[in-house]
Amino acid sequence: KAGVTQTPRYLIKTRGQQVTLSCSPISGHRSVSWYQQTPGQGLQFLFEYFSETQRNKGNFPGRFSGRQFSNSRSEMNVSTLELGDSALYLCASSLRVGMNTEAFFGQGTRLTVV
Amino acid sequence: AQSVAQPEDQVNVAEGNPLTVKCTYSVSGNPYLFWYVQYPNRGLQFLLKYITGDNLVKGSYGFEAEFNKSQTSFHLKKPSALVSDSALYFCADLTILTGGGNKLTFGTGTQLKVEL
Numbered sequence: 258k259a260g261v262t263q264t265p266r267y268l269i270k271t272r273g274q275q276v277t278l279s280c281s282p283i284s285g286h287r288s289v290s291w292y293q294q295t296p297g298q299g300l301q302f303l304f305e306y307f308s309e310t311q312r313n314k315g316n317f318p319g320r321f322s323g324r325q326f327s328n329s330r331s332e333m334n335v336s337t338l339e340l341g342d343s344a345l346y347l348c349a350s351s352l353r354v355g356m357n358t359e360a361f362f363g364q365g366t367r368l369t370v371v
Numbered sequence: 372a373q374s375v376a377q378p379e380d381q382v383n384v385a386e387g388n389p390l391t392v393k394c395t396y397s398v399s400g401n402p403y404l405f406w407y408v409q410y411p412n413r414g415l416q417f418l419l420k421y422i423t424g425d426n427l428v429k430g431s432y433g434f435e436a437e438f439n440k441s442q443t444s445f446h447l448k449k450p451s452a453l454v455s456d457s458a459l460y461f462c463a464d465l466t467i468l469t470g471g472g473n474k475l476t477f478g479t480g481t482q483l484k485v486e487l
Binding site: 261263288290292299300302305307312313315347349359360361362363364365367 | 405407412413414415416417420461468471472473474475476477478479480
């Protein structure tokens with residue numbers, strides 16, 4: 258069974274540009290969440306999607322957005338990139354929502370903004 | 372606000388010795404606690420979770436964790452450490468959100484180094 262797949266693995270962008278990251282969840286998983294990992298802030302929740310609907314969003318500016326498609330694949334977009342957006346972006350998928358489920362993470366996309 | 376704390380940035384242990392990685396929690400209501408491990412340049416791997424029931428939870432790779440309500444702790448343990456256990460370990464609390472979904476709130480992470 259394939260795991261969570263994130264593409265690309267590495268990305269270098271210039272300040273002011275925009276970027277789109279992709280996440281393919283485990284087959285059958287309908288919930289997809291995104292997290293940002295930085296040395297200074299640690300792991301922070303970005304947003305969560307279920308059945309193509311964004312149900313929750315973390316404390317991030319509107320430059321961070323995302324969507325989920327009917328096949329549960331998800332993309333996140335960051336516009337007007339800033340140096341501080343450099344981070345490892347992790348996607349996680351879950352079979353269902355609720356407490357008795359675990360999230361399975363992809364290997365992440367390492368974004369470097371120069 | 373829900374939170375978890377990992378008081379140690381780094382833990383060093385000799386191979387073959389028992390290891391403990393500490394986690395304390397501060398949540399309202401029932402806590403739903405998880406441990407994840409991260410190897411260099413990799414995502415997070417699920418180790419174990421506590422939802423309800425037995426306070427001693429057994430997980431992957433020989434790890435276990437003990438939920439202690441009176442001490443609000445959920446320490447990760449392994450009887451005999453391996454060099455290959457060297458990695459970054461995260462404790463997390465699962466919050467059920469009003470929108471119907473959930474999110475994980477992570478601790479700051481503890482770097483475990485197992486030496487020969």
